Amino acid sequence: MGASIKDPKKKCIFVVGPTASGKSAWALEMARKYNGSIVNIDSVQFYKGLLIGSAAPTEAEKMQAPHYLYSYVDAPREMTAGEYLKDFYALTQTDIKFPLFIVGGTGFYIQALEKGMFNVEPIPEHFRKDIEEELASKGPGDLFDELMLKDPNSKIHINDHYRLVRAIEIIRYTGQIPSELKANPETNKNEFAFDYIKVGFNFEKNVFEGNVKSRTEKMIEAGIVEETLGFKNQGFENWAPLNSVGYKETLKYLREGKSQQWLSEAITQSTMKLIKKQKTWFRRDNTILWSNQSDSLSVFLS
């Protein structure tokens, strides 16, 4: 990585956009056409067994082009953006066929890959647990004061406990200041190692609504309930990925004995909310080439 010259034969295409926008189908078609590979960058499709609810590619689809980083993380392991970067770059050291179509709607991971992440040494789990206990017993006030004292430029809100704990963890364990790490090119310059473009997919809300409704019905027919129940029965109810759209609602359905109609409406609604958040994420990225300009792909790959 770093300042090394990029290999002109190794090109990547980020295929981004909200869920249910048709990214995967297009990527598959292009991977076949250009004899490339598909790499997952969806934060739920990493996990083994979360297939129906995450709308992961089917076996039939996977046979049409090489697919990587799908269904490879076993419960109860939980992925992180940092581990994803390692896995991704390890993959590029193999004889994987370029161009790589990197497909997914997880803006945070896309950003991590594209812009890099500052390097923080691994922090032992108990260290965070202690901070979380402090938060639970005394509330966020003291931790927030500590953050403001050490990192006055931090934009973290006092109620955003997850980010607050993470920031305090970095400050206390490493002595480093998160917003300085982020702003300093010395600590944060590991940008993407290959030539790339980003192709985006999107629709108007009403189009998504129709797509999402039928997609939800298909998920229920295909057995999202059974899939979820399998993890629940193995004691993985608190596994973070099961707190994602589709699984979250199914767990509630199982726990509270809701109707199937409730399930269908709940998943559809959550999915629409997800789409809205994804749109917000991608809206600010003015380097995305929207799919109606997709001839830019052939230009890029020529």
Added chain:
RNA sequence: GGCUCGGUAGCUCAGUUGGUAGAGCAGAGGAUUGAAAAUCCUUGUGUCGGCGGUUCAAUUCCGUCCCGAGCCA
């Protein structure tokens, strides 16, 4: 037919001992550096079921009617 309890924001409901009302959810916008499909922030005027009455003032009290649920005939 009688009695009881309800009828308040798109939904579920709170509240006003009379001075025209507020939460959660949904919706809209935004943030996002190792959980991210997560987490967090901002954003709430609605004939307070209709009509009359009492009152300086009624969504709040009284009467009446309509609608819903339950109980008794």
